[in-house]
Amino acid sequence: MTGFFRLIPVIEAIHIINRISQVVETESVPLTSAYGRVLAEDIQADTDIPGFDRSVKDGFAVHSADTVRASEAAPLPLTKVGRVVMGRGGSDLLIAPGECTYIPTGAVLPGGADSVVMLEYCQDLGELVLVGRQVSPGENIIRADEDYARGEGVLAAGRLLKIQDIGVLAAAGASRVAVRKRPVIGIISTGVELVPPEETPDAGEVRDVNSYICGAFVEEMGGIPRHYDIVRDDPDELTALLSSALDECDAFLITGGSSKDDRDITAGVIATLGEMFAHGLALAPGKPTIIGKIGHAPVIGIPGHPASTRVVLAVLAGPLLQSLTGCTDRREAKQKAILSRSIPSERGREEYVRVKLLGDEAVPLFGKSGLLNTLVESDGYIRILQGCEGLEAGSEVDVTLW
Amino acid sequence: MTGFFRLIPVIEAIHIINRISQVVETESVPLTSAYGRVLAEDIQADTDIPGFDRSVKDGFAVHSADTVRASEAAPLPLTKVGRVVMGRGGSDLLIAPGECTYIPTGAVLPGGADSVVMLEYCQDLGELVLVGRQVSPGENIIRADEDYARGEGVLAAGRLLKIQDIGVLAAAGASRVAVRKRPVIGIISTGVELVPPEETPDAGEVRDVNSYICGAFVEEMGGIPRHYDIVRDDPDELTALLSSALDECDAFLITGGSSKDDRDITAGVIATLGEMFAHGLALAPGKPTIIGKIGHAPVIGIPGHPASTRVVLAVLAGPLLQSLTGCTDRREAKQKAILSRSIPSERGREEYVRVKLLGDEAVPLFGKSGLLNTLVESDGYIRILQGCEGLEAGSEVDVTLW
Numbered sequence: 001m002t003g004f005f006r007l008i009p010v011i012e013a014i015h016i017i018n019r020i021s022q023v024v025e026t027e028s029v030p031l032t033s034a035y036g037r038v039l040a041e042d043i044q045a046d047t048d049i050p051g052f053d054r055s056v057k058d059g060f061a062v063h064s065a066d067t068v069r070a071s072e073a074a075p076l077p078l079t080k081v082g083r084v085v086m087g088r089g090g091s092d093l094l095i096a097p098g099e100c101t102y103i104p105t106g107a108v109l110p111g112g113a114d115s116v117v118m119l120e121y122c123q124d125l126g127e128l129v130l131v132g133r134q135v136s137p138g139e140n141i142i143r144a145d146e147d148y149a150r151g152e153g154v155l156a157a158g159r160l161l162k163i164q165d166i167g168v169l170a171a172a173g174a175s176r177v178a179v180r181k182r183p184v185i186g187i188i189s190t191g192v193e194l195v196p197p198e199e200t201p202d203a204g205e206v207r208d209v210n211s212y213i214c215g216a217f218v219e220e221m222g223g224i225p226r227h228y229d230i231v232r233d234d235p236d237e238l239t240a241l242l243s244s245a246l247d248e249c250d251a252f253l254i255t256g257g258s259s260k261d262d263r264d265i266t267a268g269v270i271a272t273l274g275e276m277f278a279h280g281l282a283l284a285p286g287k288p289t290i291i292g293k294i295g296h297a298p299v300i301g302i303p304g305h306p307a308s309t310r311v312v313l314a315v316l317a318g319p320l321l322q323s324l325t326g327c328t329d330r331r332e333a334k335q336k337a338i339l340s341r342s343i344p345s346e347r348g349r350e351e352y353v354r355v356k357l358l359g360d361e362a363v364p365l366f367g368k369s370g371l372l373n374t375l376v377e378s379d380g381y382i383r384i385l386q387g388c389e390g391l392e393a394g395s396e397v398d399v400t401l402w
Numbered sequence: 403m404t405g406f407f408r409l410i411p412v413i414e415a416i417h418i419i420n421r422i423s424q425v426v427e428t429e430s431v432p433l434t435s436a437y438g439r440v441l442a443e444d445i446q447a448d449t450d451i452p453g454f455d456r457s458v459k460d461g462f463a464v465h466s467a468d469t470v471r472a473s474e475a476a477p478l479p480l481t482k483v484g485r486v487v488m489g490r491g492g493s494d495l496l497i498a499p500g501e502c503t504y505i506p507t508g509a510v511l512p513g514g515a516d517s518v519v520m521l522e523y524c525q526d527l528g529e530l531v532l533v534g535r536q537v538s539p540g541e542n543i544i545r546a547d548e549d550y551a552r553g554e555g556v557l558a559a560g561r562l563l564k565i566q567d568i569g570v571l572a573a574a575g576a577s578r579v580a581v582r583k584r585p586v587i588g589i590i591s592t593g594v595e596l597v598p599p600e601e602t603p604d605a606g607e608v609r610d611v612n613s614y615i616c617g618a619f620v621e622e623m624g625g626i627p628r629h630y631d632i633v634r635d636d637p638d639e640l641t642a643l644l645s646s647a648l649d650e651c652d653a654f655l656i657t658g659g660s661s662k663d664d665r666d667i668t669a670g671v672i673a674t675l676g677e678m679f680a681h682g683l684a685l686a687p688g689k690p691t692i693i694g695k696i697g698h699a700p701v702i703g704i705p706g707h708p709a710s711t712r713v714v715l716a717v718l719a720g721p722l723l724q725s726l727t728g729c730t731d732r733r734e735a736k737q738k739a740i741l742s743r744s745i746p747s748e749r750g751r752e753e754y755v756r757v758k759l760l761g762d763e764a765v766p767l768f769g770k771s772g773l774l775n776t777l778v779e780s781d782g783y784i785r786i787l788q789g790c791e792g793l794e795a796g797s798e799v800d801v802t803l804w
Contacts, residue, residue, distance in 0.1 A: 031599060032629065035618035049774070050608050056707065056772040086635070087595035089605025106595055106706065108606045147773050155778070163622060163715075163804065167615035167708055168774045171608075175600035193489035193508055197433060198577035203491025204510045206452050206573075213569035216437035220565060227434065233488070304508065305458065306569055313565075333735030333803060370458040371549050372451070372570045376557070401735060402565065 007282040009386055010350045013291060014319045016277045017300075020293045021323035024250055026178045035166050036222055037179035038325040039159045045148040046173040052089055053109040057140045060100040060122050060129055061113035067134045075123065075130035084110055100129050109141055116140035148172070158328035160222075183324040185218045186249035186297075187211045190231045190238060190266060191256040191304065209372065210255035210302065210309045217313045218253075221321040221330075235265040242273055242294060250324055251297050253317060254290075256304035266290055266301040274299070282349040282386055285369040286312040307369035311352045311381065314402060333401040335380070337362035338394060343382070345390040354378035355399055362399050378402075409684040411788055412752045415693060416721045418679045419702075422695045423725035426652055428580045437568050438624055439581035440727040441561045447550040448575040454491055455511040459542045462502040462524050462531055463515035469536045477525065477532035486512055502531050511543055518542035550574070560730035562624075585726040587620045588651035588699075589613045592633045592640060592668060593658040593706065611774065612657035612704065612711045619715045620655075623723040623732075637667040644675060644696060652726055653699050655719060656692075658706035668692055668703040676701070684751040684788055687771040688714040709771035713754045713783065716804060735803040737782070739764035740796060745784070747792040756780035757801055764801050780804075 008016075026040040055061065062078060070076040078100040082093040084107045095101060095112035102124075103109065103116055114137045121133035148154055154172045155165055161179070169177060189211040197207050208230055215225035226249060231238045242252065254266050267279050267290050274294035279301075281289045285308035290301025298320060302312045322330050337355070340363045345351045355362040357379045364382070367374030380401040384391060391397060410418075428442040457463065464480060472478040480502040484495040486509045497503060497514035504526075505511065505518055516539045523535035550556055556574045557567055563581070571579060591613040599609050610632055617627035628651060633640045644654065656668050669681050669692050676696035681703075683691045687710035692703025700722060704714045724732050739757070742765045747753045757764040759781045766784070769776030782803040786793060793799060 031614055032617055032627070035621050047602065050772075051603055052606060054608075054772070056770055085606075087593075087606050089607075106593065106608070142770060142772050147775050161618075163615055163618040164708070164712055164774070164777045164780075166618040167611040167711075168778050170599040170611045170614040171774055173599055173602065173609065175598070191489075191508065196577070197572040197575055200449065200575065201453055204454060204487075204489050205491075206456075206508070207575065209569040209572045212433055212572040213565055215434055216563075216565040216568040219437050225434070306566070309569075310566055334737060335735075336738040368458055368544060370452075370456070370544050372566070372573055373549050375566045376570050378566075 007280045007287070007349070008278045009282050010315060013278055013281050013316060016291050017298065017316055017319050018323050020277065020298045021251070021320055022296065023326040024181045024183050024324050027181050028176050028178055031166060031169055031175050031177065034161050034169065034177050034179060035163065037161055038222070038327045039155055039157055039161055040178040040180050040326070042156050043154045043169060043172055043174050043177070045150055045152050045154050048145040048150045049147040049171050050142055050144065052144050054142045055103045055105055055107050055109060055116045055140060056142055057116050057118045058105050059103060059116045059118045059140060060131065061095060061103040061110055061116050062100045062131065062135065063095065063097050063113060064115040064135050064137045064139065066097060067117060067131055070131045070134045072121065072132040075132040077128045078131055080124070080127060080129050082110070084108065100131070114138065158326050160327050160330050180325040183223045183250040183321060184226050184248060185223045186226050186228060186245050186252040187214045187218070188228045188231055188238070188241065188252065188254045189256055190233055190254060192232045194230045196230065209306055210304060213306060213309050214253045214255060214302070214313065217317060218321070221318065222325065223321050233265055235269050238265055238269045239273060242269065246295050246297060249297055251320055252299045253302055254299060255302045255309055270294060270299055270301070283311070283315065284346070284349050284351045286315065287349070289316065291316070305369040306372050307354065307375050310375055310402070314381070314400070315352070335399045335401060336396055337399050339391055339397050340364070340393065342393045343384065343391045345384045345388055347387055347389055350386045351384040352381045353384065354381050357399060362397055409682045409689070409751070410680045411684050412717060415680055415683050415718060418693050419700065419718055419721050420725050422679065422700045423653070423722055424698065425728040426583045426585050426726050429583050430578050430580055433568060433571055433577050433579065436563050436571065436579050436581060437565065439563055440624070440729045441557055441559055441563055442580040442582050442728070444558050445556045445571060445574055445576050445579070447552055447554050447556050450547040450552045451549040451573050452544055452546065454546050456544045457505045457507055457509050457511055457518045457542060458544055459518050459520045460507050461505060461518045461520045461542060462533065463497060463505045463512055463518050464502045464533065464537065465497065465499050465515060466517040466537050466539045466541065468500060469519060469533055472533045472536045474523065474534040477534040479530045480533055482526070482529060482531050484512070486510065502533070516540065560728050562729050562732050582727040585625045585652040585723060586628050586650060587625045588628050588630060588647050588654040589616045589620070590630045590633055590640070590643065590654065590656045591658055592635055592656060594635045596632045598632065611708055612706060615708060615711050616655045616657060616704070616715065619719060620723070623720065624727065625723050635667055637671050640667055640671045641675060644671065648697050648699060651699055653722055654701040655704055656701060657704045657711055672696060672701055672703070685713070685717065686748070686751050686753045688717065689751070691718065693718070707771040708774050709756065709777050712777055712804070716783070716802070717754070737801045737803060738798055739801050741793055741799050742766070742795065744795045745786065745793045747786045747790055749789055749791055752788045753786040754783045755786065756783050759801060764799055
């Protein structure tokens with residue numbers, strides 16, 4: 001008897017989100033502020049990296065041909081010449097056949113030499129060095145352009161910058177990089193029963209939980225949460241708030257007020273101010289989800305139960321923030337586990353079941369979606385595709401961690 | 403011929419790190435700044451949550467006994483009475499046997515009623531409601547203390563606050579929480595060959611990469627990286643820097659200058675200013691790692707090859723930051739995969755092999771540890787325990803993502 005739109009499959013909802021989201025602008029940041037941001041330009045190496053044939057060990061630079069059949073039992077003598085100065089290139093030092101020179105890790109391989117014998121295998125006798133190990137050409141060195149050649153692509157736009165990426169940007173001379181701005185996400189909770197956490201709820205009231213879950217999610221996804229006051233189920237109040245906040249935000253997450261009731265003001269307000277694309281997903285928990293757009297800003301209306309909120313954030317707000325930042329490779333952490341007991345599922349909707357990991361076992365937590373305790377206890381979720389009748393105990397499942 | 407200390411097993415190195423690290427102080431932050439921080443106090447619910455018997459569906463509040471044998475084919479009539487006002491409790495509304503009342507999601511269950519029939523299964527005829535579904539006592543409601551009872555523990559000190567934790571803190575009335583301060587980690591690169599990323603390296607020079615990798619790692623672990631100028635392999639310079647920086651930092655990461663060479667100044671400086679606990683780990687890559695302490699501050703001396711840096715960060719600096727913040731449950735993201743080819747390993751050291759994930763397959767990347775390209779291409783690493791001779795192609799492996 002409730003009048004949802006057609007229930008939209010999750011995959012279609014994600015397509016809608018991608019279609020209605022526009023990528024935010026770029027900004028230039030110093031490299032020390034680039035971790036966790038989304039790269040907005042392709043980066044090429046501005047020089048060869050490392051830029052010279054470089055020793056990767058402390059040892060002796062040699063002609064590899066001079067070490068053929070050298071062993072610890074039968075070391076071969078080479079004449080020690082010259083000295084490699086660390087951090088300097090272009091010395092006149094030339095290693096002739098039969099000669100060697102001490103070279104520290106990271107130094108320029110001298111002319112003539114083609115490899116380095118590790119110090120551990122050499123005995124320095126003063127004028128002579130006994131070499132106890134055969135090396136091949138190129139051994140224990142990195143060639144001038146072996147890591148990256150000048151002009152070679154290093155990282156592509158859209159990449160979510162990881163720890164090691166910051167290192168390669170340093171190597172490529174990108175001391176400042178263009179990244180996507182952090183999208184500003186307006187967060188609004190609706191509900192006449194809601195009070196902020198610092199207040200003690202009176203009879204019939206509960207504290208606003210969902211806007212704090214939304215805010216933390218936006219932070220994790222690299223956005224900036226902007227919290228607005230609680231709207232008390234009044235369409236005029238929500239209309240006024242959204243209208244005035246529109247210029248400040250790239251998108252909105254509105255929690256509560258999305259089921260089919262006289263208090264369900266979100267859909268009506270979105271339809272009046274902008275456009276509605278979905279009201280009702282084939283998703284459990286999270287069926288009464290709304291997708292709309294007001295002006296430039298995509299809006300997701302999120303059901304009020306905390307577990308539904310968390311699932312809809314993972315399923316839809318994640319793609320929203322990826323789209324807003326043009327991020328091509330954000331990755332969820334997944335873990336394989338063995339299902340500890342069977343999970344029945346209704347066909348016709350995609351179901352997200354919270355699970356706790358105990359060693360290699362995934363234990364489903366079947367608590368009501370209005371409960372926080374099972375949500376907090378869970379390590380992640382299992383996704384049961386639409387059309388699947390459930391999963392059997394003992395089957396291998398992918399747990400997405402959260 | 404090089405004079406390392408005894409090579410210390412990785413597990414012992416972690417014990418040393420834990421022993422020499424002291425937990426940083428706490429600070430009070432508003433809930434909106436608590437995500438990703440380490441909780442420094444135990445949190446209890448200050449009220450029952452939700453605080454009243456609460457409907458979790460839009461529907462009709464009923465005596466469940468009145469619904470026995472109700473079905474869509476044979477619905478049972480109940481007399482509609484009164485009205486539940488959202489956000490208010492303590493109304494005088496009492497549901498007598500044979501009666502029902504409309505109740506929205508989240509509202510207080512009226513006296514007498516013990517369950518809710520979902521709207522979908524009810525037909526409202528005005529004075530009567532036809533109930534088309536049997537419900538059990540407690541169905542579609544959450545009891546007053548079902549989520550948490552007043553005084554019940556909600557989250558324990560040491561927890562790394564996740565998205566949903568912020569929600570439960572809001573519910574428990576923790577509008578401010580005590581968290582551990584972000585530890586300040588001094589980052590120093592040593593090497594006469596190093597130039598900062600904004601400079602173009604001259605012959606023999608390379609850009610400083612490792613201090614940027616260290617900085618991003620510290621950020622990911624919730625610390626504050628404090629970058630110092632490059633030290634050019636001069637013990638006096640490093641001594642002066644560490645002495646003056648000691649008051650500003652909770653720990654130090656020093657990269658480069660840790661192998662056994664006349665440029666290897668880090669160990670000597672640490673021994674002079676403080677205490678050395680390890681020089682050389684049974685770890686590959688990362689053997690020439692140093693662990694020491696100067697004053698209150700643990701110091702890790704990290705080998706200069708980028709892949710070694712990244713591994714030592716994961717293996718030792720992770721535990722360091724956990725110890726400094728008293729974090730009990732930081733979790734690495736791991737994924738099971740099938741090894742695409744065999745990996746030989748030297749017994750006697752713990753080996754970390756970078757891998758790229760291609761679907762369910764983990765492809766080892768055997769590049770030199772001085773190369774950035776294989777590091778950037780990798781999705782994580784496989785750990786081969788000390789004493790293990792290697793892993794065979796086709797075996798299942800745990801990939802720790804990075």
